[in-house]
Amino acid sequence: MPKTYNELYLRARTALKAAGVESYALEARLLASRAAGKDKEAFLRDLRLYTSDETEEKLEALLQRRLKGEPLAYITGDWEFYGLPMKVTQDVLIPRPDTEVLVDTALKALMGRKMDARILDLCCGSGCIGVALAHELPAARVVMVDVSESALEVSRQNIRLNRVNRTVCLRADALQKPPMSIGEFDMIISNPPYVPSFEILTLDSSVRDFEPLGALDGGEDGLMFYRSILQYWLTALRPGGLMLFEVGEDQAASVRALMREAGMQDVFSVPDTAGIERVVVGRRPKN
Numbered sequence: 001m002p003k004t005y006n007e008l009y010l011r012a013r014t015a016l017k018a019a020g021v022e023s024y025a026l027e028a029r030l031l032a033s034r035a036a037g038k039d040k041e042a043f044l045r046d047l048r049l050y051t052s053d054e055t056e057e058k059l060e061a062l063l064q065r066r067l068k069g070e071p072l073a074y075i076t077g078d079w080e081f082y083g084l085p086m087k088v089t090q091d092v093l094i095p096r097p098d099t100e101v102l103v104d105t106a107l108k109a110l111m112g113r114k115m116d117a118r119i120l121d122l123c124c125g126s127g128c129i130g131v132a133l134a135h136e137l138p139a140a141r142v143v144m145v146d147v148s149e150s151a152l153e154v155s156r157q158n159i160r161l162n163r164v165n166r167t168v169c170l171r172a173d174a175l176q177k178p179p180m181s182i183g184e185f186d187m188i189i190s191n192p193p194y195v196p197s198f199e200i201l202t203l204d205s206s207v208r209d210f211e212p213l214g215a216l217d218g219g220e221d222g223l224m225f226y227r228s229i230l231q232y233w234l235t236a237l238r239p240g241g242l243m244l245f246e247v248g249e250d251q252a253a254s255v256r257a258l259m260r261e262a263g264m265q266d267v268f269s270v271p272d273t274a275g276i277e278r279v280v281v282g283r284r285p286k287n
């Protein structure tokens, strides 16, 4: 029996609701329009039309992935960060709303000062931070670094998708010294892996089973990347330049202490919308 697009949508909606998916209606529409290969407007316009068996099978496959707990972002490949469209694959973390606080803090620090700042997004993953900054600061020059070539591939896609200029991707390891040629930055911004290794198993299964562990695992105490960046990458920050980190819950005090030990000045932290200290900022002394 041929079905209409609306019937497909309702089938997805019922299945997601029964599985306890919170935004079942929205997700059903996104999955059904993805299976149909139509954007939101076209899907709504065509609700009464009959669909093909192929579309029905496609939706069933997408639905099964979602019902097994795979995050919607990986199934559709599309997400949004800082109001911008972002591509995601399982090679990168899905951008979190918490990370928007990191971008806000960076913009606040740069606004009205150095609009053509050189910014390094270290451990860039999907590139969401670097792309959002490049989008907001068209004169800035942004270098995005990750150890994973497949993550850089996603970053490049997001650079193209958002048509940001003066932005380049470079492969390097935050746990080692930066390449000599990288130059000096006015700002280094990073959301590195920060989950303590032993806590990985306790993460929600939608994170643990689908997101890349290399982007989450911050070593024994979760602070390995902060130590390494402060040890090796400070040389890439110009005197007077700013270092901004996203940190995990309960890590802000330790990361502030690490910054001060590394000789950083004006160290402070910023809470996210849930009141958790999410961002730690420090300045490299002028001399």
Ligand code: GLN
Residues within 6 Å of the ligand: 093, 096, 191, 192, 193, 194, 195, 203, 207, 215, 216, 217
């Ligand atoms: N915030 C991520 C989480 O939900 C962790 C991100 C990171 O390690 N940088 O687990």
